[in-house]
Amino acid sequence: IHGSGERGSAASAPSMLNINVGGKSYRLTYQAVAVYPKTRLGRLATSTDRSRQLGLCDDYAVQGDEYFFDRDPAVFQLVYNFYASGVLQVRDEQCPLSFLEELSYWGVRLKYTPRCCRICFEERRDELSEQLKVQRELRRWRLWNLMEKPFSSVSAKAMGVASSLFVLISVVALALNTMEEMQQVDRRSGESRPMLEHVETLCIAFFTLEYLLRLVSTPDLRRFASSPLNAVDLIAILPLYLQLLLDKVGQVLRIMRLMRIFRILKLARHSTGLRAFGFTLRQCYQQVGCLLLFIAMGIFAFSAMVYSVEHDVSSTNFTSIPHAWWWAVSISTVGYGDMCPETHLGCLFAFLCIAFGIILNGMPISILYNKFSDYYSKLKAYEYTAVRKERSKINFTRRARKKMSKCCGEGPTHYLPSCFSYSHSPDKPVITWPVNSHFKNHIQSTKAGIRENSALGKFVFWCSLPPTAT
Structure with a gap:
């Protein structure tokens, strides 16, 4: 084996393999390289297919019969010595991960190093891997705190404010896009398009980035997937992408557009009151279920009563019991006035319906209020403790x-x-x-x-x- 540190050597004999690594030229005998046929240079020396040889190198000079490799010459010097002595040396100043990457490229295995050097190298590699793992965990936790804990730092608070602003902007744009004055006609297709459509697209892009950052930084993926707030975030960004996929399906498209209204629920991530309200409904689902059951029973009962005394009246709106259901919404003490009884008995039933609604709606108020007040106080105390904890960090x-x-x-x-x-x-x-x-x-x-x-x-x-x- 002959080595040369000079660039650009004279024409070599057919038994020599000329290679250039990072601007430095080397000469190796085909016999020495062929001893290790599984390495990159071994495959280059034993192959008779010119196209395969050219695929193993970065470039080839026909004039000097020289193969070029754009790799680290410092590491290849150790590989070059390995072909000469059969022993692969390791230097302490080299990065373990970079050294392993270079060895993988040249196809040289770490088992050719002496045992003592290999043990020291593996210790340094494991130590570096642990340090990199700790750094990745720290970066992930910083990102998670930035996205989920608005009181952990100034940047996290700014991120929370920006997220709330984008929610409000998207909701306002969604409302304005339904106005006739905010429509513009496309000259090519002749279709009317909302003027603030690009604003909505920008907001969806921000929400998508926000969701992906939370997804990649979450410490528990299963808990992240089952979180109601994260489900709201996903529902807020799905309509736009489903609209792009189902652009030609009219009814489905209208439903997808309706789902955009759920963006307003993203404010629950930054609102203590909304989160307390959600916890209250989740804990009081039995009381809420009973309330809905009583309301349904009242609607069915009073709509049937009013229909039985009003359906014979000329020009009446109570043409059927299902039509009377809409009138029975007055059980919540909200009457629209588009349907009203005309007979005295019908007015009596209407009075009883409204009185029943007042009594019914007042029953769960105290329970819901106590639960809501309790959860709201606990959430505010938790946030206050988190703020004090972050502010009280000392040396x-x-x-x-x-x-x-x-x-x-x-x-x-x-x-x-x-x-x-x-x-x-x-x-x-x-x-x-x-x-x-x-x-x-x-x-x-x-x-x-x-x-x-x-x-x-x-x-x-x-x-x-x-x-x-x-």
């Missing part, structure tokens, strides 16, 4: 050192109280004290700086006192 190390300095002093000859014991490890001094010590009250017990040993009944705290302290 524990600085405060703890300040407390230690006030209590114990800083000089090497300062003596600790009799209830304290001092030891010094190779990397840090350690001061221990009983749990019931008065000094415990001066130090905040947090996971970052202090850990409690339940077996010894002591706290362990690392400080910057000199090793000579007693």
Whole structure:
């Protein structure tokens, strides 16, 4: 095997393989490379198909019979030495992941490295993988807090405000697009299109991005899929995409457009009152179900009564019991006036219907109000606690050192109280004290700086006192 550090060598003999990696030229014998036929250079040396050879390299120079590879020359130097000695060396300064990527490209396996080097390399690779995993988790949690916890940071609060603004803009645009004055005629097709259609599309794009960011950052995918708020977000963005797919299906398209109204429910993510109202309905579903049942029974009963006394009157609107159902909506004390009884008995039934509705609607008010007030207070307390927690983050190390300095002093000859014991490890001094010590009250017990040993009944705290302290 012959190596050359110069670029552009003279014409080589047919037994030599000329390669250029990252601008640096190398010469290898076909026999040495063919010993490892599963590697990239081994396949290049043993192949007789010119098209396959050209597929294994990035470029080829006919004049010098040289194969070009746009790869890292520093790593290939180790690969080059591997063909010479049969041993693959590993350098400590190289990135483990980048080194493995290069080895995968050249088809050289890590098993050719010495055992001692391979153990050290695998330890560095595992350590780097753990660090990258921790960094990915931190980025995911930051993104999740940005999207789900508006009080965790200023940027998260700005994201919540922006989301609410987009919801309001989309709802206003949806309402204005139904006005005749906000329609414009397309010159090509002659069809009328809403003027604010692009505004709705922009809002849907923002909602889609918001939903995808929540989806990729969620810590629990199953819980995310079963969340009612996330279902509302999905329903808010589906109509536009279904409209694009079902543009020629008229009735389905109208239903899809109607679903756009659910965008207003996205405000529940940023409204404590709306969330408390949703929790109230979910917990009081039995009471709400009974209320709906009583309303349905009243509607059926009073509509049949009014129909029986009004259907013989000329020009009456009570032509059937189903038509009388619409009149019976007055059970909720809301009368539209388009249908009204004309006979005295019909007016009596109408009075009884309205009185029954007043009594019926007043029954569950106290239950629903108490539940709503309870949930609203709990949600507000939770949000207040979250805000205080975020605002009360402090530098524990600085405060703890300040407390230690006030209590114990800083000089090497300062003596600790009799209830304290001092030891010094190779990397840090350690001061221990009983749990019931008065000094415990001066130090905040947090996971970052202090850990409690339940077996010894002591706290362990690392400080910057000199090793000579007693």
